[in-house]
Amino acid sequence: MKHQRFWVWIALMGVGAVPRTMAASLYNLPRGVTPISHEIYGLNMLAFWIMCGIAAVVFGAITWSIIFHRRSRHPKPAEFHESTVLEVVWTVIPFIILIVMAVPAARVLLRAENVHHSEMTVEVTGYQWLWRYTYPRWHINVYSRLANSSLRIAPLNSGLSPYSVPHYLHSVTHPLVLPVGEKVRLLITSKDVIHSWWVPDLGVQMDANPGLVNSIWVRIEKPGIYRGQCNQICGWGHAYMPIVVVAEPKAQFQAWVREWQERHPADADDASSPTPQGS
Ligand SMILES: [Cu+2]
Structure with missing residues (x-):
């Protein structure tokens, strides 16, 4: 029980406190003082929060497995092979995530290099x-x-x-x-x-x-x-x-x-x- 509480605490740190501290930290990108710098900061934070979400899911699954499916509890491991549904899901989700990051990033790149109408x-x-x-x-x-x-x-x-x-x-x-x-x-x-x-x-x-x-x-x-x-x-x-x-x-x-x-x-x-x- 004691161990479970420890892991729950670590998981909470992962999804809450640590990312929040990082977002406001000196080690993060500055927000800057130009429209493009604000947009770059927004892209950085979008990627950061997506990574936090992925980390929470991945480390959550690992933690769950370690706690609830350890050998002392399940001496005989489950046997399963190939799941088309699962494979489609873990291909489609990263694809969507990449599109969500690539489209705004490409837009900012184009805007940053558009020097028309300069004064x-x-x-x-x-x-x-x-x-x-x-x-x-x-x-x-x-x-x-x-x-x-x-x-x-x-x-x-x-x-x-x-x-x-x-x-x-x-x-x-x-x-x-x-x-x-x-x-x-x-x-x-x-x-x-x-x-x-x-x-x-x-x-x-x-x-x-x-x-x-x-x-x-x-x-x-x-x-x-x-x-x-x-x-x-x-x-x-x-x-x-x-x-x-x-x-x-x-x-x-x-x-x-x-x-x-x-x-x-x-x-x-x-x-x-x-x-x-x-x-
Ligand atoms: Cu130089």
């Missing part, structure tokens, strides 16, 4: 080891490198973990500044090896391939600072090319554009000939 474009170029953001409409080139402050670690004897410094390896000299509420098309490529532009809060991870331009779009709903990093091992400096996106209301974004143009008048002539290593 502005930013070209994102990966280099060993920095990102360049080009705003063709305003002839702005932003070279975004790891900030020195980001490399600082907590001093010895401070009682802090050396890497407890805020945004360790995740701050840059110049962020990618984007307006809130606008559909921004990102054209992503590389000038050397394969990199990957990844910002979880935006629901974007796109490979930056030399000789190929990938496109994706974001519409950021909330002003804020969103951090990511290169997500494709691209050489010894792979860990030193973080991504910082600053999303600002439109008026502030326009003010940033004007200010940048005043401070960097040469960019207008230089949009097509980057010198990332020296700049």
